[in-house]
Amino acid sequence: MQKEEVIKTVNEFLVEEIEIEENLLKEDALLKEGLGIDSLDFVDIVVIVEKKFGFKIKPEEMKDVRTLGQFYDYIVSKVN
């Protein structure tokens, strides 16, 4: 899966389902402080990612994922 496709899918669900404003979705945006994603939101993101990309996010693999760009890259690495 191409990175562009991952970005499109992730941005779509962040806007539609997590209700984050589209203009905040920049690669350097911090997931927690920038996009306001808290631990409960992240539970829902885990569910959505499993349904859309077919894999389960492991917390230990997310340790160094702090920005949206790193999150795209993490998904790309898992789906390819």
Next chain:
Amino acid sequence: MGIYSCLGKNLDEVTASLRAGKSGIGIDPKRIEYGYRSPLTGILERPVLKGILDRRSRVCLPEQGEYAYMATAEALKNAGIDQEYLENNEVGVLYGNDSSAKAVIDAHTTAMEYKDTQMMGSGAIFQSMNSTVTMNLSTIFKLRGINLTISAACASGSHAIGLGLMYIRAGWQDMVICGGAQETNYLSMGSFDGIAAFSTRIDDPTKASRPFDRDHDGLVPSGGAATVILEEYEHAVKRGAPIIAEVLGYGFSSNGVNISQPSDAGSIIAMERALKDAGVAAKDIDYINAHATSTVQGDQLEAKALDKLFAEYRTPISSTKSMTGHECWMAGASEIVYSNLMMLNSFIAPNINFENPDEYSQNLNIVNQTQEKNIDTYLSNSFGFGGTNSALVIKKFRNTK
């Protein structure tokens, strides 16, 4: 006060339905598929809260929580309470709720499918708990007073108001949001249907709920939510609140007999205690909103109790459940809202479908057509499984100053 029920989505719609004697009962096809004996239910639409509440609030709200939000938002608005007031004053919430079955069943179904509890999502736990309504309302409205759910079966909403009265009388709270909420989804009522409690008059849904009538054959489940704002009198006057009524008395009892069967003796204790607490006599009651759910035994025993206390005064009686069906955990609160609407608009809403009395109801003054009538003081009964009884006496507010 505020209301969201099968009779309407706000006080105005509900007032019109009550006056017209309109039934809110219909058929839920999903119940037929699921294996219900009776697919009859109160029919109401889920409110659309996207754009009104943020995502976190919506994700944590179960069906009955949505109704409770709608009823409470209307009640606060009518009481002249805005968000700034709630954030700067200590306001409590005591709300009746006794199930959140759909949330529990949905979460379980997800776990069975994925073998992974995380797939239940972040809202499941907050939707599943019995205290879901109070935990959600207190978070959404940023409440900082008493925060407690009352679970007392079909008397939950009534006890919530009675306990609100106690908190205010004790001086513990100046203002308490009280009410009751009830889910109406097919997953929540299967086990109740399973004990053959529901009417099977499927060919004529609006005639199925017929409290006190000779041909009653069971209740019709229903739901929604109703909210009243209880406030200490001097506090309300000082604030310039639009006062509707005074909660004059609360009575309670427990039958101590049978898990499903009501008791005339137990309900008499609750009613007498409410009258005594209110400082009024039976003859002072202008209207009784009966608990009567349209079950044979429940109606008969309540009729027997009402006959003993009120027959000589020919007190007008109606069960609004003839129109709404049985709103269960919500009923004790919604019937205060319905009765207040009658009191404010000087009419008695009819006990529709009361066509022929039985030997128990024949001596009672059951109103089966809308009647113009000034109501100054009324009594509202609520009884529940396990023998829990609650009765409230409410008096119209008259500004004498």
